[in-house]
Amino acid sequence: MTENIYDDRDFFAAYEQLGRSMRGLDGAPEWSSVRALLPELVAARVVDLGCGFGAFARWAVSAGATDVLALDGSARMLERAQASTDAPGVRYELVDLNELVLPPAAFDLAYSALVLHYIADLSRFAQAVHDALRPGGRLVLTTEHPVFMASTRSDFVDIEGVWAWPVDHYADEGERTTNSLVPSVRKWFRSTGTIVNTLIDAGFVIHRLIDWTPTAEQVAATPALEEERDRPAFLLIAADSALR
């Protein structure tokens, strides 16, 4: 089993304090955009790849899903998720997503939020997810945006009075070690093109691609979000398993 950063005590303690951890789906400013990519969930079979505290799994059940398989690579996360819910229809399982094996054509929706950048072999992951969806089933994923991840320096700079996000080393795909809540977190950087093409090669048809930035209304309600309009922090993709 791959070592999981969420099992690191310091990382977990910091992660627990994030708005998106404390306030669930509504604590994530991209959630309304993500939700718009989801298919009808009544009677749906869902697999949540990297379920975290289980907020999406519980929401999916409330939206009508009858069977939600919620997977995570962190025992600490799953413990917390299980303590937070007794929603019928949700099954939690400890799974290394780098070694994902799922039953064929068993799901209507695969959901994966902010996990892709921890996956070492994206081709393997995309194929496993594709084959687990029924023909016409949908994958909805979010990931740290390549523009956000590429940079050596993960911080805005003031350049002659303009607040800007410096991008460098975009061509150098592969491992990135960043300070993200704690020092030296290992992630995998890939360009938007590589992510899209890997999904297409696995048999997906791209349905939607969103370089997520907050709306002007969101910034008005939460001024701290303003800098998020300068560069996309998240990439959202909806892709369908082709009807065969």
Place this chain on the structure above:
Amino acid sequence: MTENIYDDRDFFAAYEQLGRSMRGLDGAPEWSSVRALLPELVAARVVDLGCGFGAFARWAVSAGATDVLALDGSARMLERAQASTDAPGVRYELVDLNELVLPPAAFDLAYSALVLHYIADLSRFAQAVHDALRPGGRLVLTTEHPVFMASTRSDFVDIEGVWAWPVDHYADEGERTTNSLVPSVRKWFRSTGTIVNTLIDAGFVIHRLIDWTPTAEQVAATPALEEERDRPAFLLIAADSALR
């Protein structure tokens, strides 16, 4: 007819001196990546949307295309294109691409290099191109990359010893006035997601998406290309008209 920047004498004079203008397709470092997206051209009917000096139109004929409709919005460009070729099978036409009208299902390939950022109404353009392709026909396009275009400042900066490209105002889609060869060139900025989704909405299936950066080999051969590995300058997309 929309005013065309290529009819501006100073812009045209500067454009003529670019490597990609003087040396044709091989003067463009992204050309080998673009070529890999093209379908078989033997007996193909091709429309070139923004043909410039006609380098691609001539190449398409040499690759076997039997009919190439080469369109451009600049009379000055077309004059030069026509003077450069007597390739049989190429027809040049002065057309405002913002008001593009084409015969239905008449082409196997639509090609558009570095023109999209001058198109005001992308939905209209995408639909016109889609409907002009036969079912299963392909669109191959290149455009200035959104990461390149978004920035208020179009130049690298040295940030504590790291050469980086500052990105800002990515969320603000729409008109951008930039200094590009000459001052105050008007372009239209859209995110990668918006470009992709507009193509999908017009009926295209995304086949390939490339955030173009040069290879290490290209940089070894042309050291001036090195900074191009820090951020993608071009977005390349291949998309197919769905088989109906």
